[in-house]
Amino acid sequence: ILVNGTPIAFFSVDKAERHFYKQKHLQRLTAVATQASLALQKASLLKQTQDHANRLAALNTLAAEMARATNVKTLCQTVSQKIREYLSYPYVSVYLVDEANHEAVLEGVAGVNESDLPSVSYRQPLDAGVLGQVVKNRRYELINDTEACPYFISEGQIKILSELALPLKGNGRVIGILNIDQLHKDAFTETDIMLLTTVADQMSTALMRTQLLEETQQQLRNVQKITDFSLALRQVNSSEEILSLVLKQLVAAINYESGVIFLSEDHQLVSRYSYPENYYPLGLAHPLDAGISGHVLHTGKLHFAADIRYDHWFQLMPYESKILDKIRSMVAIPLFTENHIVGILSISTTEKTILSESQKQMLVTMGDLAASALYRAQVLETLEERVQMRTAELASANEKLKELDQLKNRFIADMSHELRTPVTNLMLYLDLLKYGRSDQREQYISVLREKGRQLVRLTEDILSISRLDLNHNTLQMSPTDINDIVAIVIEGHRQQAIDKNLTLNIFLQNNLPKIMAEPSQLAHALTHLLNNALIYTRQGSITLTTSLSSKGQVILDITDTGMGIPQTDLDHIFDRFYRGEKVGSLNYPGTGLGLAIAKEIVTLHNGQIKVTSTEGKGSTFSLYFPPVLVDKIENTSNGQKVAE
Structure with a gap:
């Protein structure tokens, strides 16, 4: 039975008699085979048409689902579930590229057995596995036999034998990966590749749109946070109030947990405010050229460490091991005015996080506002202190004269009291040496030596006290x-x-x-x-x-x-x-x-x-x-x- 000249089946009839079939039987059976071939072609075309229609319907439904998504997480999870539901693939996952941490992050996953799936937020290095090949080559990667693939990485407890990973592209770069897994070898056809390429293109567009929407919404929220922060700064005047407000607002702005402000003092960075209060000891000094703080001061730019344990610039001070033991992500923000280094603001969390560019820009802007407000408050406080100091100078000078007079009187009184006993003893034993018993002379001399040493010690101690006073x-x-x-x-x-x-x-x-x-x-x-x-x-x-x-x-x-x-x-x-x-x-x-x-x-x-x-x-x-x-x-x- 031929379809387009290619045999697809065989039609066989049998008879118990010898030499039964004649040419006429062959002609009749050939006619039947031809009719069967035509029927099969028709059925095949009908199935292809139905399959094509089903795929088009699935693509349209997927496109509608993507259009309804208002955030990236919902989009990724919806696409994973609907591809599995409409196109009957056993396991579907969507990864987004985290360029800052050089990782692919699992954002959506669906499968036959949910317990076998990797958890959302599972991460994989961008230079590893099938996903790494997709990002590197910027094209789809087809693995028809994962057991023979040297760079295949299993993501869950299921035994995957075929994998098709397609890039999600935007702005000329790979922004994500659509990944399909099968449970048998050689599972993907050209039709699968064409269909899923179309899905990946649709999702790329939806992902770019959703990311742009999220970024726009985030920018609006950031602008509102900056506006509220600026208004709040105008309500406080003292350095202490500003430090408290700044630290609490910036920690809350990106949902972190703790922070500390270091102020520039005498060529050091000194911890002056902590949130919560018991998070970081106050009064501890950092060198200006060490660790993340030194890097931020040198560059004048914000520094984000997704995981401080692996950050090139992170340097643990001897007293910080217990304080920072559970900290993972940290942001250090420079507090600069035009010509003045105010300090460094460091905020942190025990979770490993991702910080978007819009969040970084918001923190930099808030840091600039904080630095200006803090510097202005410090200048005003310094001026007030100077006025008070000038006003008090004459009174202070007078008090110092009184204090010196009191010190002199106390010194004379103490000297008179402390010298009286050893000098009296010296005079007594000198008289004994002259008029006493001759057989006691050695004892008198020994006592005189001890009293002399006592006077020397007293004199040295008094001189030490005097030098310390002066x-x-x-x-x-x-x-x-x-x-x-x-x-x-x-x-x-x-x-x-x-x-x-x-x-x-x-x-x-x-x-x-x-x-x-x-x-x-x-x-x-x-x-x-x-x-x-x-x-x-x-x-x-x-x-x-x-x-x-x-x-x-x-x-x-x-x-x-x-x-x-x-x-x-x-x-x-x-x-x-x-x-x-x-x-x-x-x-x-x-x-x-x-x-x-x-x-x-x-x-x-x-x-x-x-x-x-x-x-x-x-x-x-x-x-x-x-x-x-x-x-x-x-x-x-x-x-x-x-x-x-």
């Missing part, structure tokens, strides 16, 4: 490793600990941030604290430990197993010339100035000193210093004041 604004500070200072001070007191049979323990944490310090003054403070521990510890140990706090502060702990400090004395131990009643009755050596000197030196280093003590068990003195995070510090050898 020079507290001119310390020559530089980035210093506290471990180096501790090591030097320990070495100078090791023999004293050995002589007293005390154990000296040292635990220094490696790679601590440096602190701004004048090494000699800091060593002087540590010497007084260590001397204090050695004097009041008769047995046991003294332990020095350095560490880093959760807030990024450098900590030095000095712990002893000595006599401890009574609770009644704790509020006064840092007062000048103060010595507790118990200490005085036990005749321990000292001037009452050591702890006062130590505290004043620590305070001049922008640090804090705290003490915890249990009477009879020992004490711990804890020193806290802010870290220095800048890599390049200005040369201070010319005597320039660096820190107060």
Whole structure:
């Protein structure tokens, strides 16, 4: 049975008798075969016509469904479901190209068994798999045997044996992929390719239209957000109010979760406002040339990190590991005025997100408005402060004169009080040396030496206090490793600990941030604290430990197993010339100035000193210093004041 000259079937008749069929039978059967051929041709043409009509109807229905879609997600999901429903393909999926992250993102999927399908938002690298070939070659990719394809990637739990992926094009580039999967090999015909190419062309047009509609709607929303933001800025005046408003509004503008504003201060970026309040510690400094912040300051442009773990510019500071552990996407926005760097605004979320160009433009515009408002507020506040400062200068100068007069009077009174006892003792023992028993002369001389040393110590401590009072604004500070200072001070007191049979323990944490310090003054403070521990510890140990706090502060702990400090004395131990009643009755050596000197030196280093003590068990003195995070510090050898 021939159709267009091609055999499509065979017509066979049989008879039990030999030599039954004659030429006439052949002619009759040939006529029947011809009639069958014509009938088959007619049926085939009818089926082709019906199939063509069905395909045209499906295309028209699909086009209508696409026209009704008002957003990209709805369009992609609708197309996936309707292609499967109207054209009977087992598995259909639609991917959109995310150029920023170099990925294909699954936006719509439909199939025979929903549980076998990959989840929406499944991502695949653009340079991998069949999808990657489509994007690379900008044409459809047909795989009739996936088992023999080296770059095929299975997307779900189903066993796909044939795959046809077609590009969705717009503005001369591939913006998405329509992907059809079959469960048997060699499943796609030329008719399938032609039909699905038409569908892909229709969808490309619909996708461009829908994306444009979404972008237009987004632009309108962005303009409204910018307008509302500008109006809100006009309602606030102080820097604090502006910082709060700016951070909350920008975090909400793109549905992120948290943020922090760093202001430019003394060649550093310092964290000054956080949202939520407990998200990021305030007062921490970043160097101007490090990490994403440094990159943004250098380029003057917004930087978006879809996933900070893989961002080239991201640099984790020592104290940020717990803060940023769950953060994925981050946007850093420069706060610039025409000639002034105000700071950096960083907002973040725990989700991996995509940021559109229109969203980036909105954030840049809002950042510019924020920078101008913040700079204006800072200038006004500075002017007000200057007016107040000028008004208060005469009163301040007068107060300083009074303070100096009080310091002089207190110094004379303290000196008179503290010198009276050792000088009286000196005079007494000089008389004994002259008129006393000759066999006690060595004892008298020994006491005289001790009283002389006591006067020397008192004089040195008084000179230290005087220098601190006079020079507290001119310390020559530089980035210093506290471990180096501790090591030097320990070495100078090791023999004293050995002589007293005390154990000296040292635990220094490696790679601590440096602190701004004048090494000699800091060593002087540590010497007084260590001397204090050695004097009041008769047995046991003294332990020095350095560490880093959760807030990024450098900590030095000095712990002893000595006599401890009574609770009644704790509020006064840092007062000048103060010595507790118990200490005085036990005749321990000292001037009452050591702890006062130590505290004043620590305070001049922008640090804090705290003490915890249990009477009879020992004490711990804890020193806290802010870290220095800048890599390049200005040369201070010319005597320039660096820190107060």
